[in-house]
Amino acid sequence: MNVCRELNQIYDLLLDRYGPQYWWPGKTRDEIIIGAILTQNTNWKNVEKAIDNLKSENLLSLHSIEHSSLDLISKCIRSSGYYNQKAKRLKSIARYFNQYGYQVFIEKSITNFRSELLSINGIGPETADSILLYAFDKPTFVIDAYTKRIFHRLDFLPRSPSYDDVQRFYMNNIQKDVKLFNEYHALIVRHAKECCQKIPQCSNCVLLNSCKFKKKIV
DNA sequence: AGCCAGGACTGAG
DNA sequence: CTCAGTCATGGC
Numbered sequence: 139m140n141v142c143r144e145l146n147q148i149y150d151l152l153l154d155r156y157g158p159q160y161w162w163p164g165k166t167r168d169e170i171i172i173g174a175i176l177t178q179n180t181n182w183k184n185v186e187k188a189i190d191n192l193k194s195e196n197l198l199s200l201h202s203i204e205h206s207s208l209d210l211i212s213k214c215i216r217s218s219g220y221y222n223q224k225a226k227r228l229k230s231i232a233r234y235f236n237q238y239g240y241q242v243f244i245e246k247s248i249t250n251f252r253s254e255l256l257s258i259n260g261i262g263p264e265t266a267d268s269i270l271l272y273a274f275d276k277p278t279f280v281i282d283a284y285t286k287r288i289f290h291r292l293d294f295l296p297r298s299p300s301y302d303d304v305q306r307f308y309m310n311n312i313q314k315d316v317k318l319f320n321e322y323h324a325l326i327v328r329h330a331k332e333c334c335q336k337i338p339q340c341s342n343c344v345l346l347n348s349c350k351f352k353k354k355i356v
Numbered sequence: 357a358g359c360c361a362g363g364a365c366t367g368a369g
Numbered sequence: 370c371t372c373a374g375t376c377a378t379g380g381c
Contacts, residue, residue, distance in 0.1 A: 174362090177361090177362050177363090178361095178362085178363040178364070179360090179361060179362085179363045179364080179376090179377095180361055180362080180363085180377090180378080180379095181360085181361040181362085181378090181379070181380070182361080182362065183361090183379075183380070184361080184378060184379060184380085185362090187379090216377090216378070217378060217379070218377090218378075218379095219361085219376080219377040219378040219379080220363090220364095220375095220376050220377055220378085221376095221377070221378080222376075222377090223364085223365090223375095223376055223377090224376095227364090259364090259365080260363095260364065260365080261364085262363060262364045262365085263363090263364095264362080264363065264364090265363070265364080268362080280362085282362050282363085283361090283362075283363085284362070285362095298371095323362090324362095326362095327362055330362085331361095331362085335360095
């Protein structure tokens with residue numbers, strides 16, 4: 139299929155330009171899960187400070203989070219914004235994962251795992267998919283505002299597509315490969331931050347300058 | 357000085 | 370189901 143080839147070409151252009159991103163920027167599963175909550179609608183720089191604070195209070199694990207006070211947590215994560223909400227969300231997700239060892243979750247089917255995550259208050263589709271892909275290597279494509287913006291500009295998507303529609307678009311048109319899903323989303327974020335938000339750099343945009351995709355820009 | 361970040365929930369129409 | 374309002378700090 140044509141779209142299929144184009145999505146692979148875009149991936150190659152981004153990979154050539156930026157190189158592999160080796161996401162998620164966090165080592166342990168707990169740290170990835172915690173970061174996924176903290177980064178909701180928030181600059182990653184602010185999240186890093188929050189993570190540093192959690193680490194110095196020994197709160198960078200789901201077990202310590204579950205047994206810590208809401209007050210201390212929200213104090214640590216203040217810089218990430220929405221700190222009252224996010225402190226509660228961290229508690230909820232800690233309670234969920236602490237029910238069993240990680241092996242139980244590793245063995246879960248992606249469908250069941252995803253719907254369980256979505257039933258937790260404060261976990262929407264993007265956070266769920268980030269956790270599935272980056273903490274558990276489950277093959278699901280993470281959609282965010284950048285993805286919608288960039289691919290709308292390239293004329294692959296309508297103006298305000300639903301999360302599930304966009305996700306189906308990728309899942310139906312590229313190989314179901316964890317490594318590819320991982321790098322693709324990371325590259326989109328890298329490209330958005332580095333190029334599409336800053337006017338000068340945008341004139342060197344690897345996507346807009348490719349003859350293949352140039353004609354699609356209005 | 358605004359504007360906006362790697363969202364999600366709620367209530368209203 | 371679509372959509373504004375809400376949550377909130379820090380960087381540019």
